[in-house]
Amino acid sequence: xxxxxxxxxxxxxxxxxxxxxxxxxxxxxxxxxxxxxxxxxxxxxxxxxxxxxxxxxxxxxxxxxxxxxxxxxxxxxxxxxxxxxxxxxxxxxxxxxxxxxxxxxxxxxxxxxxxxxxxxxxxxxxxxxxxxxxxxxxxxxxxxxxxxxxxxxxxxxxxxxxxxxxxxxxxxxxxxxxxxxxxxxxxxxxxxxxxxxxxxxxxxxxxxxxxxxxxxxxxxxxxxxxxxxxxxxxxxxxxxxxxxxxxxxxxxxxx
Numbered sequence: 001x002x003x004x005x006x007x008x009x010x011x012x013x014x015x016x017x018x019x020x021x022x023x024x025x026x027x028x029x030x031x032x033x034x035x036x037x038x039x040x041x042x043x044x045x046x047x048x049x050x051x052x053x054x055x056x057x058x059x060x061x062x063x064x065x066x067x068x069x070x071x072x073x074x075x076x077x078x079x080x081x082x083x084x085x086x087x088x089x090x091x092x093x094x095x096x097x098x099x100x101x102x103x104x105x106x107x108x109x110x111x112x113x114x115x116x117x118x119x120x121x122x123x124x125x126x127x128x129x130x131x132x133x134x135x136x137x138x139x140x141x142x143x144x145x146x147x148x149x150x151x152x153x154x155x156x157x158x159x160x161x162x163x164x165x166x167x168x169x170x171x172x173x174x175x176x177x178x179x180x181x182x183x184x185x186x187x188x189x190x191x192x193x194x195x196x197x198x199x200x201x202x203x204x205x206x207x208x209x210x211x212x213x214x215x216x217x218x219x220x221x222x223x224x225x226x227x228x229x230x231x232x233x234x235x236x237x238x239x240x241x242x243x244x245x246x247x248x249x250x251x252x253x254x255x
Contacts, residue, residue: 018037022036022037031222031223032220033222035223035226039223040226040227041227042223043221043224043226043227044227044231047224047227054207054211057207058208058209058212059209059231061206061207061208062125062194062198062209062210063239065122065125065129065198065208066125066126066129066191066194067190067239069125069126069127069128069130069133069194070129070186070187072126073130073131073137073186073190074137074183074186076130076134076138077133077134077137077138078137078141078179080094081141081142081145082145084138085142085145094138098134098135098139101131101134102135106132106192106193106196107200109128109131109132110196110197110200113131113197114200114201121201121203121205122206124201125198125208128193128196128197129190129191129193129197130190132186132190132193133189133190133193136182136186136189137179137182137183137186139182140182141175141179141182143178144175145171148171148174148175149174152170153170156170176250176251176254180247180251183243183247184240184243184244187236187240187243191232191236191239195208195209195210195232196210197210198211198213198214199211199213199214202215209228212228213229216228
């Protein structure tokens with residue numbers, strides 16, 4: 001019953017925002033500025049079913065790039081956060097680059113990275129996605145480890161727990177909730193930055209959603225721009241839901 005109420009609540013919220021879009025489109029009454037929902041859906045179906053379209057291939061390639069960048073950045077953040085927690089000098093060394101990454105606009109990194117990866121453009125979007133994700137996960141995990149109650153650490157020392165026992169029964173349970181939250185936040189950031197990298201320097205040889213957005217903009221297909229944006233949102237939400245499900249299973253097993 002609780003699950004049904006939750007689904008009903010989210011459905012009503014979705015209908016509310018769909019209604020806002022429909023009302024705004026009706027008020028503007030200009031498909032070149034704000035296309036209506038039926039127009040966008042029709043465009044989306046046309047792209048998905050057209051034999052000449054690279055719609056599904058674009059989705060697969062972009063998903064691989066974004067998830068790869070997200071995964072590498074998350075694993076790197078886990079390792080470096082653990083090392084920074086163990087050795088203060090590592091944290092001090094990482095402070096400046098992490099601060100720079102957080103403060104620098106994504107577009108600046110895209111322009112710089114485009115030059116660096118000009119010989120290997122396939123590595124360009126994953127690098128940008130990972131670069132934006134890394135400081136979010138790293139800082140969250142490092143802060144979670146630092147918040148571990150000193151009393152629990154002292155108890156583990158008194159009972160002579162091994163490093164693996166501390167990891168399993170102390171460090172992971174204490175840092176897991178914050179880590180999961182940071183990764184959830186990072187999924188949306190990875191999609192936004194990865195697709196932005198594809199779109200800003202769209203080249204025909206690099207098939208992806210960004211290329212589709214760029215082509216739609218160049219040809220003034222506003223409905224297709226909205227359709228591709230809807231695809232990005234749905235993909236991001238899908239990946240987040242899958243991660244949330246897996247994280248819940250892991251949390252139930254560990255905590």
